[in-house]
Amino acid sequence: MESANQSKVIIDDTTLRDGEQTAGVVFSKREKLAIARLLDGIGVQELECGIPAMGEEERDMVRSLVDLGLNARLITWNRAVIPDIEASLACGVGAVDISLSVSDQMIAHKLHTSRVGVVEQLKRALGFAKEHSLYVSVGGEDASRADLSFLAELMEITRALGGDRFRFCDTLGILDPFTMYEKVKALRTAVPELDIEVHTHNDLGMATANAIAGIKAGARFVNTTVNGLGERAGNAALEEVVMALKLACGIDPAIDTHRFHEISRFVGRASQRPVPPWKAVVGERVFSHESGLHADGVIKDSRNYEGFDPSEVGLRRHIVVGKHSGTSGLVERYRELGIELSRDEATSLMGAVRTMAQRVKRSLSDGELRSLHDSMQLTLRAA
Ligand SMILES: CC(=O)SCCNC(=O)CCNC(=O)[C@H](O)C(C)(C)COP(=O)(O)OP(=O)(O)OC[C@H]1O[C@@H](n2cnc3c(N)ncnc32)[C@H](O)[C@@H]1OP(=O)(O)O
Numbered sequence: 001m002e003s004a005n006q007s008k009v010i011i012d013d014t015t016l017r018d019g020e021q022t023a024g025v026v027f028s029k030r031e032k033l034a035i036a037r038l039l040d041g042i043g044v045q046e047l048e049c050g051i052p053a054m055g056e057e058e059r060d061m062v063r064s065l066v067d068l069g070l071n072a073r074l075i076t077w078n079r080a081v082i083p084d085i086e087a088s089l090a091c092g093v094g095a096v097d098i099s100l101s102v103s104d105q106m107i108a109h110k111l112h113t114s115r116v117g118v119v120e121q122l123k124r125a126l127g128f129a130k131e132h133s134l135y136v137s138v139g140g141e142d143a144s145r146a147d148l149s150f151l152a153e154l155m156e157i158t159r160a161l162g163g164d165r166f167r168f169c170d171t172l173g174i175l176d177p178f179t180m181y182e183k184v185k186a187l188r189t190a191v192p193e194l195d196i197e198v199h200t201h202n203d204l205g206m207a208t209a210n211a212i213a214g215i216k217a218g219a220r221f222v223n224t225t226v227n228g229l230g231e232r233a234g235n236a237a238l239e240e241v242v243m244a245l246k247l248a249c250g251i252d253p254a255i256d257t258h259r260f261h262e263i264s265r266f267v268g269r270a271s272q273r274p275v276p277p278w279k280a281v282v283g284e285r286v287f288s289h290e291s292g293l294h295a296d297g298v299i300k301d302s303r304n305y306e307g308f309d310p311s312e313v314g315l316r317r318h319i320v321v322g323k324h325s326g327t328s329g330l331v332e333r334y335r336e337l338g339i340e341l342s343r344d345e346a347t348s349l350m351g352a353v354r355t356m357a358q359r360v361k362r363s364l365s366d367g368e369l370r371s372l373h374d375s376m377q378l379t380l381r382a383a
């Protein structure tokens with residue numbers, strides 16, 4: 001596989017387009033503007049921000065995003081037809097994604113055309129966009145099921161007509177990271193002059209892994225969404241892709257990660273899709289430690305059981321006491337409550353802690369811990 005030291009990776013976040021395509025999700029204009037500001041504020045370089053062909057309300061939304069004057073480049077989604085691109089031009093954006101369905105399945109059974117028909121669509125739409133000086137990503141919808149030589153042909157036409165990059169979409173989320181790597185690498189080799197963008201879906205739980213595989217194979221642009229929102233099982237999550245690039249790949253995408261938790265909560269509320277507490281990177285409880293050996297290890301040195309510091313993503317560490325606790329965790333938790341326990345006292349409380357946790361089927365609250373401690377004191381005094 002390629003070394004981590006490759007030219008800068010660009011995040012194109014599509015929370016405002018594919019994220020909002022999550023069945024049942026609608027962002028208000030105020031929410032869209034706020035999400036755009038938040039993402040721009042942490043350094044996300046591109047925002048796929050809407051579909052002007054949808055109508056006047058969507059165009060008004062996109063115009064308002066343009067008016068924000070963000071640093072991030074705004075890019076809209078378009079079918080490969082001139083009226084869609086005209087609608088984008090009317091919003092004042094300088095960049096468009098022009099989407100082609102590229103698998104034989106979709107060409108025959110959705111578009112009801114042929115590969116030749118798709119090539120014609122590309123030439124017409126890309127030619128028009130370039131006449132209007134737009135920056136163009138050509139989107140290969142369903143590229144993961146398409147014939148690679150056909151994709152290379154489309155990329156070559158894109159390059160020759162001045163297109164700026166090609167988006168390799170695993171539209172149905174059916175690839176594994178090894179196949180993703182091989183396909184993107186093959187396209188990179190076939191048309192090395194044209195940048196590749198990868199767009200991955202999470203139907204098999206591999207969106208983030210596939211995004212990383214695409215980057216390792218030479219893609220320079222990667223699509224993400226906050227919390228992994230998006231069609232069906234969603235897209236690669238912004239927070240996962242960025243932290244995986246930094247920690248697993250040694251690639252710094254130049255994003256300020258400290259506001260990930262805040263942004264995740266905001267999008268969770270705006271989308272009415274609350275973030276599960278165990279959600280990788282931003283879940284409220286992913287830095288909670290209950291198990292005895294883990295709590296002991298973390299108390300001694302957090303690096304024993306944490307791959308990165310919670311503050312890097314705006315979270316906090318929690319030591320909780322429950323069924324699997326040991327004495328170190330118990331002593332630490334009581335210390336947080338202002339109660340100094342000796343190890344012997346902690347050991348003698350363990351049985352009662354486990355019994356109560358088993359009964360209530362969760363970790364113990366501050367009140368429950370205090371009352372167990374009070375009972376122990378009373379018993380000791382009575383003895
Ligand atoms: C994989 C993705 O996520 S791609 C993004 C998809 N996003 C969305 O669909 C959300 C917003 N969509 C919409 O508001 C509407 O679907 C619109 C405005 C785009 C189109 O609306 P309508 O004109 O009413 O058509 P409808 O929704 O039924 O779309 C189907 C048409 O688009 C055509 N189409 C689909 N993909 C493409 C493409 N890449 N290029 C050109 N035409 C396309 C279909 O062939 C079909 O045309 P037909 O009726 O001649 O067979």
Ligand SMILES: O=C(O)CCC(=O)C(=O)O
Binds near residue numbers: 170171201
């Ligand atoms: O740009 C495109 O062609 C489609 C992008 C997309 O949302 C997908 O393929 O899942």
